[in-house]
Amino acid sequence: xNGLRVVVSPTPGLGxxxxxxxxxxxxxxxxxxxxxxxxxxxxxxxxxxRHVKSGDHFALLQGHGxxxxxxxxxxxxxxxxxxxxxxxxxxxxxxxxRMAYLDDALTQENFDxxxxxxxxxxxxxxxNVPYGTVFEKALPLVFDADHPYGHLPIGNMSHxxxxxxxxxxxxxxxxxMPNNAVLSIVGDVSEEEAxxxxxxxxGHIPAGAAPDRKLPAPLEPVTGARRLDVLxxxxxxxxxxxxxxxxxxxxxRELSAVxxxxxxxxxxxxxxxxxxxxxxxQIAMSAGLGLNPLIAGNSLGVGSVRAVxxxxxxxxxxxxxAVVAEFADEGPSELELxxxxxxxxxxxxxxxxxxxxxxxxxxxxxxxxxxPDLLNERLHVLRSVTADEVRAAAQLWLCAGGNxxxxxxxxxxxxxxxxx
Amino acid sequence: MTVRTAPPPVxxxxxxxxxxxxxxxxxxxxxxxxxxxxxxxxxxxxxLFDVPLEIEPRDKExxxxxxxxxxxxxxxxxxxxxxADALALCGADLDAAAFSDGFAVRLSTPxxxxxxxxxxLADAVVRPALDDGEFExxxxxxxxxxxxxxxxxxxxxxxxxxAALFGTSRSARPGGGVPATVEVIERxxxxxxxxxxxxxxxxxxxxxxxxxxxxxxxEIERALGGWxxxxxxxxxxxxxxxxQTAQVILVDWPDAPQSTLRVAxxxxxxxxxxxxxxxxxxxxxxxxxxxxxxxxxxxxxxVTYGANSSLDTSRGIxxxxxxxxxxxxxxxxxxxxxxxxLRSAAGTLTADEVATAVRATTESAALGFERAEAVVGRxxxxxxxxxxxxxxDVNLARLREVTAEAANTAYARVVRPDQLTVVVxxxxxxxxxxxxxxxxxxxxxxSPGDV
Numbered sequence: 001x002n003g004l005r006v007v008v009s010p011t012p013g014l015g016x017x018x019x020x021x022x023x024x025x026x027x028x029x030x031x032x033x034x035x036x037x038x039x040x041x042x043x044x045x046x047x048x049x050r051h052v053k054s055g056d057h058f059a060l061l062q063g064h065g066x067x068x069x070x071x072x073x074x075x076x077x078x079x080x081x082x083x084x085x086x087x088x089x090x091x092x093x094x095x096x097x098r099m100a101y102l103d104d105a106l107t108q109e110n111f112d113x114x115x116x117x118x119x120x121x122x123x124x125x126x127x128n129v130p131y132g133t134v135f136e137k138a139l140p141l142v143f144d145a146d147h148p149y150g151h152l153p154i155g156n157m158s159h160x161x162x163x164x165x166x167x168x169x170x171x172x173x174x175x176x177m178p179n180n181a182v183l184s185i186v187g188d189v190s191e192e193e194a195x196x197x198x199x200x201x202x203g204h205i206p207a208g209a210a211p212d213r214k215l216p217a218p219l220e221p222v223t224g225a226r227r228l229d230v231l232x233x234x235x236x237x238x239x240x241x242x243x244x245x246x247x248x249x250x251x252x253r254e255l256s257a258v259x260x261x262x263x264x265x266x267x268x269x270x271x272x273x274x275x276x277x278x279x280x281x282q283i284a285m286s287a288g289l290g291l292n293p294l295i296a297g298n299s300l301g302v303g304s305v306r307a308v309x310x311x312x313x314x315x316x317x318x319x320x321x322a323v324v325a326e327f328a329d330e331g332p333s334e335l336e337l338x339x340x341x342x343x344x345x346x347x348x349x350x351x352x353x354x355x356x357x358x359x360x361x362x363x364x365x366x367x368x369x370x371x372p373d374l375l376n377e378r379l380h381v382l383r384s385v386t387a388d389e390v391r392a393a394a395q396l397w398l399c400a401g402g403n404x405x406x407x408x409x410x411x412x413x414x415x416x417x418x419x420x
Numbered sequence: 421m422t423v424r425t426a427p428p429p430v431x432x433x434x435x436x437x438x439x440x441x442x443x444x445x446x447x448x449x450x451x452x453x454x455x456x457x458x459x460x461x462x463x464x465x466x467x468l469f470d471v472p473l474e475i476e477p478r479d480k481e482x483x484x485x486x487x488x489x490x491x492x493x494x495x496x497x498x499x500x501x502x503x504a505d506a507l508a509l510c511g512a513d514l515d516a517a518a519f520s521d522g523f524a525v526r527l528s529t530p531x532x533x534x535x536x537x538x539x540x541l542a543d544a545v546v547r548p549a550l551d552d553g554e555f556e557x558x559x560x561x562x563x564x565x566x567x568x569x570x571x572x573x574x575x576x577x578x579x580x581x582x583a584a585l586f587g588t589s590r591s592a593r594p595g596g597g598v599p600a601t602v603e604v605i606e607r608x609x610x611x612x613x614x615x616x617x618x619x620x621x622x623x624x625x626x627x628x629x630x631x632x633x634x635x636x637x638x639e640i641e642r643a644l645g646g647w648x649x650x651x652x653x654x655x656x657x658x659x660x661x662x663x664q665t666a667q668v669i670l671v672d673w674p675d676a677p678q679s680t681l682r683v684a685x686x687x688x689x690x691x692x693x694x695x696x697x698x699x700x701x702x703x704x705x706x707x708x709x710x711x712x713x714x715x716x717x718x719x720x721x722x723v724t725y726g727a728n729s730s731l732d733t734s735r736g737i738x739x740x741x742x743x744x745x746x747x748x749x750x751x752x753x754x755x756x757x758x759x760x761x762l763r764s765a766a767g768t769l770t771a772d773e774v775a776t777a778v779r780a781t782t783e784s785a786a787l788g789f790e791r792a793e794a795v796v797g798r799x800x801x802x803x804x805x806x807x808x809x810x811x812x813d814v815n816l817a818r819l820r821e822v823t824a825e826a827a828n829t830a831y832a833r834v835v836r837p838d839q840l841t842v843v844v845x846x847x848x849x850x851x852x853x854x855x856x857x858x859x860x861x862x863x864x865x866x867s868p869g870d871v
Binding site: 355 | 422423424425426427428429430431432433434436458459460461462500501504505508509510511512530557560561564565567568570571572573674675676677678680708709710715718719720722723724725745746747776779780781782783784785786787790791792
């Protein structure tokens with residue numbers, strides 16, 4: 001009765017059960033002055049709650065053979081654990097305790113510690129990695145800096161340094177409540193038992209004032225030159241291309257058409273980009289194009305090319321553009337369309353191969369579109385999209401509109417003239 | 421409704437068992453191990469050859485890796501692009517890999533395309549094109565990737581660690597070779613490598629997936645049964661010594677915001693009778709989120725996103741490695757902390773820590789082998805290291821018997837906290853002095869390509 005949506009998918013005899021919670025909060029909900037807060041908050045969810053001591057969340061679950069973690073993305077935050085079936089109650093109890101009573105356990109010491117840990121996470125994933133900050137630079141170019149998708153979930157460390165413990169409580173009060181979440185339970189548990197346990201552990205938590213979902217209007221594809229050139233200590237020149245794409249929706253037909261297009265243009269060794277830039281022209285070590293489905297107005301497309309050393313990037317950008325334009329002009333061949341469909345079906349099978357994967361996919365469909373059955377429906381949509389739809393989608397979203405580009409030039413070689 | 425204030429009870433699981441193997445042998449000598457895994461509709465398969473990396477000629481190291489790359493670039497009647505299309509239409513992936521203990525051709529495919537995908541695997545192994553143009557392109561890409569990898573601090577730390585630990589053996593040097601040895605490899609070397617070392621009599625096909633609608637053994641025999649090639653006899657394995665001298669290797673990484681660290685010394689093999697006890701000890705010291713090392717470096721000091729220790733093995737050899745990346749200005753303190761934790765662990769592993777480690781490492785088995793790919797990966801590793809395919813169940817049974825006393829004894833026997841190799845990839849100008857003052861061992865400076 002508290003508005004928590006519960007999805008159950010039993011797999012008798014599996015021995016394993018997965019719990020997965022999606023909360024309808026991600027980096028797009030952050031204040032412009034607190035970029036990275038949703039992710040920092042996610043870290044604090046592991047520091048204990050009213051009945052759980054700091055450190056016990058991991059210890060209780062891992063100590064019984066569970067695997068667990070959480071991730072923060074643009075649109076949502078998910079918390080998940082997979083474990084032997086007999087540990088299910090412990091997982092549900094821990095999730096319920098931190099949904100209801102995080103405040104009681106928050107301390108300045110834990111808060112300061114996790115601000116430090118997140119800074120090291122950022123260093124390890126981005127700042128101390130070649131090309132590690134390019135994607136971050138592309139976002140405010142393709143969207144504007146104040147757009148919900150204008151910054152990465154990892155965020156801005158100086159914003160986090162200014163944040164206070166009170167803001168953590170306020171964030172929890174605003175976004176963490178049963179009626180702003182989906183709970184999926186998948187694996188070796190009966191339907192009746194799973195719903196019973198969900199009620200037993202979460203039923204006492206009162207509903208809150210869930211925030212309305214405010215989605216910005218869709219943006220047209222990028223127009224004009226949006227480009228940033230940076231000099232970095234990298235071994236080879238590279239370009240990232242960012243595209244505004246149609247938002248993900250329940251049936252997602254238009255985005256499915258774009259997905260097939262990006263797959264044919266830029267996914268794997270059969271793709272047009274690979275065959276042209278890596279194999280035929282041999283101006284790149286790798287070349288690809290993919291998409292990140294999102295709901296707030298637009299999805300995001302990202303292409304990237306790692307050029308061979310000393311390669312002129314103007315030529316790379318021109319060739320990339322020509323490959324996309326040619327595809328948008330002629331559309332996919334029957335072989336290409338069949339390859340793209342086979343690839344999508346394979347990805348889907350991989351995702352369905354573990355209880356954790358099924359639980360995450362169910363949570364996604366239920367939270368974003370209020371319909372867990374879309375999990376199967378969306379594959380049918382992908383199969384039914386026609387070559388004409390794929391061509392039209394590529395024409396509109398990848399070709400007629402432009403893209404934002406970030407070019408990375410090696411700072412320590414004589415490649416600087418390639419700045420072009 | 422009352423709110424529960426303490427964790428609910430855990431219902432113990434029945435002892436999980438590794439999927440049972442259906443074993444057979446094709447008349448041409450290929451051993452087949454098939455594992456039926458209900459619900460796994462993506463089949464994983466690995467055709468494993470008994471070819472250790474140490475058989476590569478010293479001046480052409482990288483020839484195995486380059487052969488692996490070239491095998492899937494056209495085969496049978498298909499060009500490279502036609503071959504890639506055929507695989508993609510199956511929804512399949514096919515890759516070959518050369519590693520220290522073996523050479524494997526690995527397939528993953530929806531079970532509905534199994535027959536067609538196995539035919540493509542057979543083409544790659546039995547009838548590879550090894551086309552001249554494809555060879556030259558793969559060689560160029562391989563050289564570029566070696567160069568690229570050296571821009572990544574974690575990769576450099578790993579290469580430097582191997583170089584410092586493994587003396588003059590093959591394991592001391594990069595698996596894919598170095599530019600000087602790759603440059604001189606010619607297409608004929610790749611053709612010779614494949615001809616000499618890929619042969620049915622040293623091959624094992626390991627396959628796992630939901631085989632309720634397909635006879636996988638028959639499919640494998642149909643695809644590979646006609647192969648009769650004979651190459652060179654399998655090579656003897658050379659034992660390897662691991663460094664037991666305290667040493668610090670510093671690799672300069674200008675302006676690094678973090679230092680990437682590896683701290684390592686000898687471990688033991690999975691065949692050692694103390695393996696399970698040491699595994700449990702390692703779990704407590706650094707093998708899980710709540711371990712001693714991660715608790716200090718991450719949850720108390722906040723100097724890292726994560727720190728862990730692991731036991732790595734290959735045939736006849738084992739090492740224990742602590743790995744992390746820490747805030748640059750905490751580098752010397754952090755390596756000292758790690759060594760102190762390793763020292764203080766000797767004799768102090770508690771009954772609680774050991775019981776938790778035993779429970780965690782045994783009860784996670786069903787989860788760890790949920791995917792067909794994980795089942796095949798483990799069997800491949802066991803066979804390559806000379807262990808029996810049924811080792812997983814034996815290992816789990818022995819893990820359950822580990823006591824605190826056994827864990828402490830194994831740790832004391834194996835781990836030598838004052839004879840470790842420490843690799844630091846970070847800003848040398850700031851680190852030279854503090855690492856020397858630490859006084860752990862001689863500090864030697866190396867550059868990224870220096871292996």
